[in-house]
Amino acid sequence: MNPLELYRVVRLIRRFEERAIELVRSGEIVGGIHPYIGQEAIAAGVCGALRTDDIITSTHRGHGHVLAKGADPVRMMAELAGRVTGLNKGRGGSMHAADFGLGIFGANGIVGAGGAIAAGAAWARRYQGGDQVAVSFFGDGAVSQGVLLEAFNLAGLWNVPVIFVCENNGYATTMPVEGGVAGTILGRGEAFGMPSVQVDGMDPAVVYEAAAEAVARARAGEGPSLIECMTYRFDAHHTFEHKARLNYRSEEELATGRSRDPLDIAGARLSTEDREAADAAIEELLAEAVRFACASPKPDPADAMDHLYATGLRARTGASA
Amino acid sequence: MNPLELYRVVRLIRRFEERAIELVRSGEIVGGIHPYIGQEAIAAGVCGALRTDDIITSTHRGHGHVLAKGADPVRMMAELAGRVTGLNKGRGGSMHAADFGLGIFGANGIVGAGGAIAAGAAWARRYQGGDQVAVSFFGDGAVSQGVLLEAFNLAGLWNVPVIFVCENNGYATTMPVEGGVAGTILGRGEAFGMPSVQVDGMDPAVVYEAAAEAVARARAGEGPSLIECMTYRFDAHHTFEHKARLNYRSEEELATGRSRDPLDIAGARLSTEDREAADAAIEELLAEAVRFACASPKPDPADAMDHLYATGLRARTGASA
């Protein structure tokens, strides 16, 4: 995988998050976000190993995955700002951003929920004769969630072409991994017969290698895998934490955690010109994203229940006129 | 553990089930039962390693566990027959038989549901300063159930004095283990950091040894264990199968499966006199159980919603008079 391309994705996500946090502060984005800052190498590396017609499911901390899989940052920003021009027409927001045309089966607000959805989608593609694979991203907290472990079982049973990518950033909100995970994360993959590896999640090239191997295996019909990517969340669990200081990570720990930055790791492999050119293009793109998001129209309250049913069934309203 | 005592329990369960099946046939027991025949060594061996104040949770196939833990066969039979003299006053039946005074926290109709309940009860006893342990029995089908795997996690995290006993009888209803379990059952225990062993579930002495070791560990504060007991279900999944022949086990397989009978294995260790004396006592006891069950009064329909709330709150009825 081209180092420039990996860097570009890491940088795009980083700066997207930073711009989005600005919009949270200014009130253009309502409700806040779960910043992906620090974990960008994982989305970049994994999605770098995927085709456009492959499928992903994502999480509450989903911007990185969605962007790395190719979603338009401009429409993504509009989605976070709740505009009709957003990926989901403003109906989803940060936690539900999706682009089905690009195989992005949605961020998800329920921890661990994406695994079985990804497995089912991957299985369906094989049923239809395709050779697509699916990736389910989730955090270290999710490996304690029953439905995800059940999904491991289904994937293992039927050799489903799905790759489970665990982003171990050390915490589920304030709960350290050791406090929430008995045994090991890899052991959970192995228990269901899946090849399971742990890799450095701060280096997009390393993540890419592991993902490419798992993807090749899945595409060849050799079944699912688990990849545990060791990473660190540089920012808050959620932007609400910017106001409410929560006491669970020491300054020392934060400093150590942030000392290996995927942006630096990926950037160090480029010439200064390449890096600066990439950065400039990203700045321009994101300036446009912010401009577009803020200028786009807000949805009409009268349309609040649009899309509730795929068949167009109209729900009774909550108050008769 | 005394071989006579182990035999006695195996025999009691076997004959209890046979008598209960007769009552299903005659209509005294409504709704049928899930016979435990063939698996008796497990209940006998495990419960033989427990104290009266230890706790168990059981399953849909629960008669063996309930009897082995010391429940009165007479009141148990009355429960199956839906009489007010039953363990649960006729409110529970086969799938919910319980005797809290003996630490029997109930059979359960939902596969995998007992694990977390047992773990919580064991944890509570430790909280209260006791050294009791809890055992959760479940089948090979249950190891695919999310909540049970989550319970493994909790038990592993906090060193809960709970022993998970998996009765691998080869099938979840008609689903063979290989069809339902990716990876291995032991691997699931190990994934959560639990000592996990597989033992011959047809020999009560072998089961007892494994259970005694796990119980000692739990009681000493050294945490949970998983024991996989290899066994075979001699009879139907449920008595409905006696009428509706289901095609999932060959005659050969059945013959092989039944060829190692816990009753023979346990019985071979006794003198003929001891065995005959035990058998006779059990016959007498069960004759009394059947007599008592059939002679006991049925509940009054007016009391149908009794016990719905522990506080005595009376629910509104379904039809005003």
Next chain:
Amino acid sequence: MPRLSYLKALNRCLGDEMARDENVVVMGEDIGVGVAGVTTGMLDRYGARRVIDMPLSEQAFTSFATGAAMAGLRPVIEFQIPSLLFLTFEQIANQAHKFALMTGGQTSVPVTYLVPGSGSRTGWAGQHSDHPYGLFAHVGVKTLVPATPSDAYGLFASAIRDDDPVVIFAPAGALGVRADVDYADLQPVPIGVGTVHRPGTDVTVVAIGHLVQTALAVAEELASEVSIEVFDPRSVYPFDWEGLAASVARTGRLVVVDDSNRSCGIGAEILATAAEEMRLAAPPKRVTRPDGAVLPFALELDQAVQPSKDQLVTAIRAVMKS
């Protein structure tokens, strides 16, 4: 004309829909052997590729179906017992149901969840005997409760073809119902449209699922005393409010008989909407299970908790008197 049982109608429908559309696959426990009867023969006809026996991982396989549906398939899930709907409530109500809106209409989740044998199966006790269709009506998942063999066929077919998730309850008390049907008449029955099984002029009895038979029997018994119209909504959500309003406009009186818990059940919704929008000559009545009912094991108690013919008769007479 052949005599078709309700269970056979479900089986026939599934076979027909699988023949019609290769995207239809069926998932569930023990469906290869066909323990519940709905899938009997399907494994032979359509193979293990389309008839997938599931391990006891209901939550995952429910969302697995959601993923497969969003990828273009039309999975049918058979749940062995109604409480599996409790177990998978997050996956149905919070995932499958919400994807269409949350994605701004990018996707749809055409999954059918069928429970053959909902409600009381005699002697199966507290955890196997619920009838939680009201829960799905509350969260807004399309919810069907067919009462007759041809409605079982027709609503099941419509559910499979519908682009949204649909739950179908096939009450244990209805599975054995038989009717003379011309196979050529077996057709999809539209979701959200009720039917009048028996016209009448004095009181509308809304009956759900197997209780339609009870209501018809009572209507017959009381025929000389009161003219009862038996209205079967067939869908509890979306509900055929127009059909009900038309019936109540004819009769002016309303009784609901519904084998589910009283508080916040479908009976409550019917009475509430009627109170808001329809003209009633007398206060309406519900015959339901008690509030918060848990079915006790003993036969006498189990039956005491379910709506009875006598209770329905009493309610009808009371409504006629006031």
Next chain:
Amino acid sequence: MPRLSYLKALNRCLGDEMARDENVVVMGEDIGVGVAGVTTGMLDRYGARRVIDMPLSEQAFTSFATGAAMAGLRPVIEFQIPSLLFLTFEQIANQAHKFALMTGGQTSVPVTYLVPGSGSRTGWAGQHSDHPYGLFAHVGVKTLVPATPSDAYGLFASAIRDDDPVVIFAPAGALGVRADVDYADLQPVPIGVGTVHRPGTDVTVVAIGHLVQTALAVAEELASEVSIEVFDPRSVYPFDWEGLAASVARTGRLVVVDDSNRSCGIGAEILATAAEEMRLAAPPKRVTRPDGAVLPFALELDQAVQPSKDQLVTAIRAVMKS
């Protein structure tokens, strides 16, 4: 008198109950740090033995609490988001709720499930914004929705002391409500007893949770036009039918304002029971979320789905006119 917020009242209650009874333990995610505010300070006061931070294993820890309760403890579970009640529906509705009856009264399950911040938390979108108290009323689990700081304190205390499972919804829209209270007056509030926040003679407005404030504001605004009685049931199950009947007997008119889905919600139950048992001078009305509502993300849409003051005013005027 000190000014107490609703959230602080919950926090205070938990601290008091833990001091009173060593069997009270609290379980939930991020409760040590106290992310939701209810458990703030508890870890310091009572230690990790009684304040147990949970991994994301909600189903297991819910049944873990059931087991602990049957062994004699009184666990309080804090759920971070309302949809965790969907995820644990089997464990609450099918296990915890049923043990007492199924065992013939041998055991009880005194667990309290608290959701601080139920309903719409602005911008949290479709999967985090439900108000599913109707589901628990339907299955018969005791369900409380306090509206004021002292009711938050008092109902939480009663829930903890109650021998049955109890779910408490603390609506996001109520957490910030403050009131002057004398700490000595903070007492358990009985479950199943409503309260009249403002007496009136023309119409009874039943308001649930944070909408009590809305109803009071509307009552004030319309004071010159119509005399509104604001009735707060506080428990949605069991419901204070006598209290409601007394209010409706005074006013003869009924409007319910309820921030949950319309079909089969608590609004339906209130209208249904009123239609059956109470004398109404005009058809009653509900102001609710739409049928099957999923809260869309964008602020304008999110708000459009929740009951508004304007809708309540319109409903009251309509009821007064007919």
